[in-house]
Amino acid sequence: MSLVVYIDGxxxxxxxxxxxxxxxxxxxxxxxxEGIRAYNGRVFKLDEHLRRLQVSAQFLQLEIxxxxxxxxxxxxxxxxxxxxxxxxxxxxxxxxxxxLGLDPRKCLRPTVVIIADTIQLLPPEVYEGGIExxxxxxxxxxxxxFPAQIKSLNYLNSILAKMEAIRQGFDEAIMLNTxxxxxxxxxxxxxxxxxxxxxxxxxxxxxxxxxxxxxxxxMASELQIEVQERLFTLVDVYSAAECFLTGTAAEMVPVVKVxxxxxxxxxxxxxxxxxxxxxxxxxxxxxxxIYE
Ligand SMILES: Cc1ncc(COP(=O)(O)O)c(C=O)c1O
Numbered sequence: 001m002s003l004v005v006y007i008d009g010x011x012x013x014x015x016x017x018x019x020x021x022x023x024x025x026x027x028x029x030x031x032x033x034e035g036i037r038a039y040n041g042r043v044f045k046l047d048e049h050l051r052r053l054q055v056s057a058q059f060l061q062l063e064i065x066x067x068x069x070x071x072x073x074x075x076x077x078x079x080x081x082x083x084x085x086x087x088x089x090x091x092x093x094x095x096x097x098x099x100l101g102l103d104p105r106k107c108l109r110p111t112v113v114i115i116a117d118t119i120q121l122l123p124p125e126v127y128e129g130g131i132e133x134x135x136x137x138x139x140x141x142x143x144x145x146f147p148a149q150i151k152s153l154n155y156l157n158s159i160l161a162k163m164e165a166i167r168q169g170f171d172e173a174i175m176l177n178t179x180x181x182x183x184x185x186x187x188x189x190x191x192x193x194x195x196x197x198x199x200x201x202x203x204x205x206x207x208x209x210x211x212x213x214x215x216x217x218x219m220a221s222e223l224q225i226e227v228q229e230r231l232f233t234l235v236d237v238y239s240a241a242e243c244f245l246t247g248t249a250a251e252m253v254p255v256v257k258v259x260x261x262x263x264x265x266x267x268x269x270x271x272x273x274x275x276x277x278x279x280x281x282x283x284x285x286x287x288x289x290i291y292e
Contacts, residue, residue: 006078006114009066017113024107025094029154031110032056035248036089038079038116042287043089046072048211049248056150057093064093065110072288078114079290088119088249094153121187121249122171130256130268131245133185135234136161136173140183140206148183148206158186172245174237174258177206181231188250189213193242193271197226205231212246212279219278225271234259242269244276251283252276 005017025031034049050068057064064071075089091114098107122131138161140148158175165173165186174190177183183206184190191213192199198220203209220227237243243255243263252275254268 001083003082003115003117004078006074006112008112009074011078011081017115019094019111019113020097022097022099023094023111024096024098024102024104025092025111025153027098027100028095028102029152029156030060030062030104030107031092031094031153032060032062032151033090033092033153034151035119036075036091037248037251037283038084038087038089038290039283039287040285041085041291042289043075043079044248044283044287045211045215046075046288048214049091052151052209052211053091053093056152059147059150060095060152061104062093062095062110065112071112074112075114075116076288076290078116082116084116085290086118087116090115090117092153119249121247122253126171126253127251128268130254130266131172132170132257133172133174133255133259134165134168134170135259136164136175136186138164138175139178140175142178142206143204148208149203151208162186172253174234175206176234179231181205181233182237183207184210185245185247188245188247188253190237190255191216191244191246192232192236192240193244193269194236194240196271197228198271199228199230199232199236199240202229202231210246210248212248212251215279215282216246216252216275219275219282223274223278238263240264242272244268244272252279 003014004011096107189210238261245253
């Protein structure tokens with residue numbers, strides 16, 4: 001069965017799904033998006049993702065051209081039409097079709113696209129054996145340049161860091177903020193385990209505040225494990241007992257080496273394993289049902 005893609009209210013076969021070359025999402029990266037997963041017939045954290053989409057759109061003064069309840073239903077309907085139970089959903093709202101100038105006022109109506117498909121972000125073996133990272137020279141932008149809290153269609157900052165990692169033979173990169181503190185990876189947040197506690201970057205320090213990150217923080221309170229949201233450096237990463245990454249597409253990824261330094265004993269650690277297992281149970285049992 002060929003997949004169908006939602007574009008502005010229509011469900012279009014995947015190989016015919018397209019937007020105008022005058023769309024400012026394409027011309028300027030002017031737009032916002034979300035990456036959402038469905039597991040076992042349920043959409044995980046759907047409302048949290050929709051809230052973040054609204055926050056990002058509001059920052060860009062981009063009006064989502066349909067009520068949020070209708071967008072929510074369109075996401076579920078796209079999954080239903082594609083008969084998917086386990087999927088990765090990409091929701092985009094672009095500034096829409098304009099002319100060749102930057103002026104967003106020329107774009108009369110934002111474009112909404114919903115793609116429901118699958119994604120394999122990292123090689124499957126990293127989930128068992130752990131991933132090795134390198135720190136990129138490219139920094140996450142500070143809020144007075146562009147707030148990393150916004151999930152905009154312009155991902156060149158992350159792409160440059162990713163390319164740097166790939167050039168060095170790694171699949172993912174750690175990115176620092178402009179003060180030299182660890183921010184996040186190119187599409188994942190980062191957690192350390194130190195003295196039996198979780199440590200993660202605060203949301204104001206040059207990161208996208210991940211839905212998965214927030215899920216892990218909530219899980220920690222259930223598991224009675226303390227979480228410190230504080231700034232930390234590469235020294236703290238290298239000397240952590242454990243380290244793991246979180247993201248909707250990547251899910252939970254154990255980190256075993258950073259810049260050639262072995263983390264802990266060089267294998268995914270017990271606290272990481274505990275959270276990964278809890279996360280697996282949560283994703284299999286929670287979420288908005290697609291078919292009921
Ligand atoms: C830059 C960046 N950081 C972190 C994340 C993780 O966020 P979430 O857990 O909401 O997917 C993403 C996900 O897209 C991202 O692009």
